[in-house]
Amino acid sequence: MALVETLLTHVSTTGALLAAVLLVLVVYLFSMSSSSPEDPPGPKPLPLLGNLHLLDLRQLHMSLFKLSKKYGSVFTVHFGPKKFVVLAGYKTVKQALVNQADEFGERDITPIFQDFNQGLGILFANGDSWKAMRRFALSTLRDFGMGKKMSEEKIVDETRYLREVFEKFQGNPFDTTQPVNYAVSNIISAIVYGKRFEYEDPKFQNMVNKAKKNIQMIGSVVIQIYNMCPALGPWMKTWRLVMKSRESLRREIKELVYVLQETLNPLESRGFIDSFLIHKQSTQDSGETKSHFHEQNLITTVSNLFAAGTDTTGTTLCWGLLLMAKYPHIQDRVQKEIDEILAGREPASEDRKNLPYTDAVIHEVQRLANIVPMNLPHMTSCDVSFNGYVIKKGTCVLPLLTSVLRDETEWETPDSFNPGHFLDENGQLRKRDAFIPFSAGRRACLGESLARMELFLFFTSLLQRFRFTPPPGVSEDDLDLTPVVGFTLNPSPHKLCAISRTESQSN
Ligand code: HEM
Numbered sequence: 464m465a466l467v468e469t470l471l472t473h474v475s476t477t478g479a480l481l482a483a484v485l486l487v488l489v490v491y492l493f494s495m496s497s498s499s500p501e502d503p504p505g506p507k508p509l510p511l512l513g514n515l516h517l518l519d520l521r522q523l524h525m526s527l528f529k530l531s532k533k534y535g536s537v538f539t540v541h542f543g544p545k546k547f548v549v550l551a552g553y554k555t556v557k558q559a560l561v562n563q564a565d566e567f568g569e570r571d572i573t574p575i576f577q578d579f580n581q582g583l584g585i586l587f588a589n590g591d592s593w594k595a596m597r598r599f600a601l602s603t604l605r606d607f608g609m610g611k612k613m614s615e616e617k618i619v620d621e622t623r624y625l626r627e628v629f630e631k632f633q634g635n636p637f638d639t640t641q642p643v644n645y646a647v648s649n650i651i652s653a654i655v656y657g658k659r660f661e662y663e664d665p666k667f668q669n670m671v672n673k674a675k676k677n678i679q680m681i682g683s684v685v686i687q688i689y690n691m692c693p694a695l696g697p698w699m700k701t702w703r704l705v706m707k708s709r710e711s712l713r714r715e716i717k718e719l720v721y722v723l724q725e726t727l728n729p730l731e732s733r734g735f736i737d738s739f740l741i742h743k744q745s746t747q748d749s750g751e752t753k754s755h756f757h758e759q760n761l762i763t764t765v766s767n768l769f770a771a772g773t774d775t776t777g778t779t780l781c782w783g784l785l786l787m788a789k790y791p792h793i794q795d796r797v798q799k800e801i802d803e804i805l806a807g808r809e810p811a812s813e814d815r816k817n818l819p820y821t822d823a824v825i826h827e828v829q830r831l832a833n834i835v836p837m838n839l840p841h842m843t844s845c846d847v848s849f850n851g852y853v854i855k856k857g858t859c860v861l862p863l864l865t866s867v868l869r870d871e872t873e874w875e876t877p878d879s880f881n882p883g884h885f886l887d888e889n890g891q892l893r894k895r896d897a898f899i900p901f902s903a904g905r906r907a908c909l910g911e912s913l914a915r916m917e918l919f920l921f922f923t924s925l926l927q928r929f930r931f932t933p934p935p936g937v938s939e940d941d942l943d944l945t946p947v948v949g950f951t952l953n954p955s956p957h958k959l960c961a962i963s964r965t966e967s968q969s970n
Contacts, residue, residue: 622809784925
């Protein structure tokens with residue numbers, strides 16, 4: 464019922480709805496006829512709806528996780544007319560993404576992401592263009608210090624700006640989301656554009672806030688319905704908003720690219736965009752006509768790096784601060800360790816090995832926050848024989864990260880916040896195979912080392928300077944850990960107090 468209501472609220476013309484329903488019916492009948500006995504098992508789909516009646520679209524990852532208990536670690540599910548194969552549990556996900564990496568390594572591109580990226584960039588692209596962009600991004604990000612000293616300096620500088628913002632609230636409650644997102648976005652800005660922005664810059668604010676809003680809208684129920692029935696798009700307000708926002712984001716990136724182009728020095732690249740433009744020029748000079756290095760690929764790749772690199776890292780940090788306020792005894796231990804080891808100086812990446820408890824807490828924040836719960840959709844590149852089933856070429860596959868990060872056979876207390884998951888009997892960091900918040904294999908996150916460095920430096924630096932508490936009158940128990948589901952899992956709106964530790968210690 465909720466699904467039908469949502470659909471009706473967002474579609475303005477009955478005629479369009481009828482046309483779309485007919486279209487879906489044709490596609491549905493076509494897709495149903497292609498099921499075979501070798502297909503992975505799954506709930507019987509209803510005409511048109513598929514298995515939607517069994518799924519909570521607001522908690523889709525949890526619905527799928529529950530279905531895996533009934534149908535096993537490889538099962539089929541129908542979202543409307545479209546068939547998906549879900550992979551659940553660490554062993555199955557690893558088998559597919561790592562041991563059969565090429566077969567499971569294509570990206571399934573849903574209609575909204577096709578609209579957004581037109582098959583270009585990295586996140587939602589395949590084939591030679593994807594390969595060229597991924598390879599170039601990885602090597603250029605490395606050149607600009609991803610996971611190395613250079614990005615460490617940028618992050619340490621940025622933590623100072625972020626701390627200044629937190630200090631301005633003077634211990635009063637505030638929402639940490641926006642300043643944290645500005646700080647994290649500035650790290651990507653420094654790498655991509657070669658410069659950071661002031662948090663007050665309205666253009667920068669607009670870009671970061673718009674990108675966050677887009678990610679929320681893309682994860683909405685309405686857009687999930689759109690993905691099942693793209694013909695409805697023009698009649699959906701949310702789809703029109705997403706497309707409008709896409710245009711303005713691209714315009715803004717284009718303006719920044721033009722400014723860099725005008726001052727480009729081929730001998731001295733300031734960042735990713737300069738390197739791309741230099742590479743583009745050299746392929747043109749060599750007479751290559753079918754190069755993937757063109758303006759549309761540059762703009763899409765830049766917008767991908769911002770989208771993938773800001774919201775993910777920012778959201779994880781916000782979860783970390785919320786969890787510290789919720790569990791003050793864990794915050795006590797983190798701060799004790801930081802005080803003992805750093806003795807008041809700024810943290811550096813090499814301190815990580817001497818801060819095993821803090822490191823374990825950051826790992827556990829990532830495990831429990833599980834911010835990309837469904838992973839990004841994959842697609843089989845050929846007919847694949849897998850665990851006794853045959854998965855046809857071109858099938859959309861969801862390697863469910865929720866089912867790995869909460870796998871009962873891998874984690875002692877999968878549903879509770881327990882840094883002990885990452886500590887050995889000597890209190891040293893314990894590596895866990897099932898810790899794959901960045902996914903694994905051919906499509907694994909290419910920003911992992913940067914993200915890990917950011918999480919460590921921002922988290923340690925903030926915890927060194929501030930005590931995080933619930934607002935006055937709110938108890939730790941009242942802090943809600945229920946996530947708001949969008950494309951990524953965000954904490955529910957909340958405020959925290961960041962109390963300066965030098966003040967609280969001297970009081
Ligand atoms: C805590 C932070 C982050 C998390 C949890 C995260 C997680 C992920 C996940 C789960 C995927 C999908 C992998 C798959 O399809 O199997 C992904 C892909 C990707 N991530 Fe991240 N990510 C984070 C930060 C970043 C950062 C900082 C960047 C940019 C520098 C980035 C860039 C990308 C890109 C470009 C892809 C697409 C890879 C491809 O399709 O080939 N991510 N990430």
